[in-house]
Amino acid sequence: MVSDEALDEVRSRGFTVVEGFLRGQELVEAQAAFADVFPTHETFFADPESHAELVSHQFGGNWKFPFHSWRLNRLAYHPELVSAAERFCETTDLLLYKVEAWAKYSGGADYNQPPHRDFSNHNLLVPRADFRWPQMTTFLLLSDVGESDGPTMIVPRPVTQNVPLSTSIISTKDFAADEVPLIGPAGTLLIYTTDVVHRGSSMTGHPASRFAFLADYMGRDAPWLGRRAWPDSGNAPAWQEIFGRATPRELALFGVPAPGHEYWNEQTITDVGVRYPAMDMSPYRSAMGSSGPTTPQG
Numbered sequence: 001m002v003s004d005e006a007l008d009e010v011r012s013r014g015f016t017v018v019e020g021f022l023r024g025q026e027l028v029e030a031q032a033a034f035a036d037v038f039p040t041h042e043t044f045f046a047d048p049e050s051h052a053e054l055v056s057h058q059f060g061g062n063w064k065f066p067f068h069s070w071r072l073n074r075l076a077y078h079p080e081l082v083s084a085a086e087r088f089c090e091t092t093d094l095l096l097y098k099v100e101a102w103a104k105y106s107g108g109a110d111y112n113q114p115p116h117r118d119f120s121n122h123n124l125l126v127p128r129a130d131f132r133w134p135q136m137t138t139f140l141l142l143s144d145v146g147e148s149d150g151p152t153m154i155v156p157r158p159v160t161q162n163v164p165l166s167t168s169i170i171s172t173k174d175f176a177a178d179e180v181p182l183i184g185p186a187g188t189l190l191i192y193t194t195d196v197v198h199r200g201s202s203m204t205g206h207p208a209s210r211f212a213f214l215a216d217y218m219g220r221d222a223p224w225l226g227r228r229a230w231p232d233s234g235n236a237p238a239w240q241e242i243f244g245r246a247t248p249r250e251l252a253l254f255g256v257p258a259p260g261h262e263y264w265n266e267q268t269i270t271d272v273g274v275r276y277p278a279m280d281m282s283p284y285r286s287a288m289g290s291s292g293p294t295t296p297q298g
């Protein structure tokens with residue numbers, strides 16, 4: 001659960017850290033889901049050479065949605081993440097606009113980055129300082145992260161408020177003394193905005209690993225914002241299971257028209273049903289001819 005107070009902190013400070021966002025069995029399952037896709041710490045360090053590509057450069061272990069694991073994919077639209085995004089973006093008409101899973105392992109790549117703001121590849125323009133058309137970006141830690149595990153270093157927004165929003169890369173280390181490391185136990189969620197200065201940092205421990213899942217949200221009414229065009233990955237087999245198991249509400253987060261939208265007619269319901277044989281077309285069929293799209297729940 002992400003409280004309204006935590007979201008207010010994102011508005012005032014630029015970020016919030018929610019410890020225990022995932023806990024207990026849910027966390028264990030999310031970690032197992034991550035291991036469907038990436039080698040665990042033990043597997044990697046038992047034979048680093050056979051996973052050399054993952055550490056060939058700092059984005060070597062940064063993979064894009066969809067993954068060949070339904071249980072990992074569904075983390076992107078965890079109901080509490082969607083709830084936080086609805087409240088932060090002040091709309092239920094949301095798009096999930098970027099999802100990545102990122103495994104880092106020590107001993108290969110240097111994960112240090114210059115301090116930067118993310119908007120330059122999430123926004124063709126610049127963020128509005130008054131938070132109109134917000135984007136909610138997140139890092140969900142799926143491993144314990146301490147100071148030596150390459151934590152994200154993040155600068156509270158008030159510290160950089162005099163650096164114009166046209167600047168995405170901050171070339172100096174002027175704000176180093178104000179950096180806060182994103183450390184915490186597995187299950188910790190970082191929520192931040194694209195105007196906040198932060199950087200990836202080097203892993204100073206060895207052997208060390210850091211596992212994170214990133215899911216970013218925005219309102220649908222801002223085509224100058226975004227990152228991934230989901231149809232670009234439309235031939236990935238993983239979509240079959242997503243369309244077979246996700247609810248209409250969840251599919252709408254990828255841009256699929258809700259039941260009742262004028263896109264849905266006899267032809268599209270039949271043909272989409274053929275494209276995704278496991279998809280339940282009944283909500284779309286029963287809403288056909290209704291007065292307009294609903295925001296489906298659940």
Ligand SMILES: O=C(O)CCC(=O)C(=O)O
Nearest residue numbers: 151152153198199200201
């Ligand atoms: O991995 C991290 O800790 C931060 C990465 C980052 O800020 C980026 O790649 O833009």
